[in-house]
Amino acid sequence: MTDDPQGSTLDTQLWKPRSVEETRALYSGWAKAYDADVTGAGYRTPARLARALAAASEDLAAPILDFGCGTGLSGKALAAEGFTTIDGTDITPEMLAIARSLGLYRTLSLSEPGDAPAPGYAAIAAIGVVSLGAAPPETLDRLLGALAAGGHLALSYNDATLADARYMAALAAASTRADLLSEAYGPHLTAKDMGSTVYVFRKR
């Protein structure tokens, strides 16, 4: 039983271009049912990305930003890999409210689409965020811009995003400013037979 007003949002063409207003409305209406829906569909990307980022990180206590943290499933995955100082930000208040209830994040903040993250993080994780139907491709440039040299950016692209030339161009542009430390394709939503690629960059 879910109280997702749109039925199963996962079945409604989630991965297609939409405006910022539509994106916020979609996640605000989905917030209460999000965890049950994606967990029930076998959401594997957070654990895969958190593991890859932890493997690249020297200091798991250094502050890390969970960009597009949603309800906090991504923060839980980061904590499970040993990260201890996790801040979160998201554009959807209803998703953030659920993240807040976890008591897991050091700070949580509501952002506006297009906001650059605060500087000073050792790493930024964008788990299921920079993708068709959510944050646009130019987000990558802003995330890298907020990192100091040596900082890590870990992100995932799902199958629909991997097939989109604009997102792939943004990834190629990122590669000119940062070294790609790892890249691994694997399961995203197992019940949907969807995959994702997890990338970990170190800014030059």
Ligand SMILES: C[S@@+](CC[C@H](N)C(=O)[O-])C[C@H]1O[C@@H](n2cnc3c(N)ncnc32)[C@H](O)[C@@H]1O
């Ligand atoms: C698929 S959810 C992923 C949430 C969480 N990272 C996870 O793995 O469960 C996508 C999230 O991205 C947020 N989002 C969409 N566009 C965004 C943007 N431009 N900037 C920041 N967050 C955005 C949405 O509000 C939503 O919470």
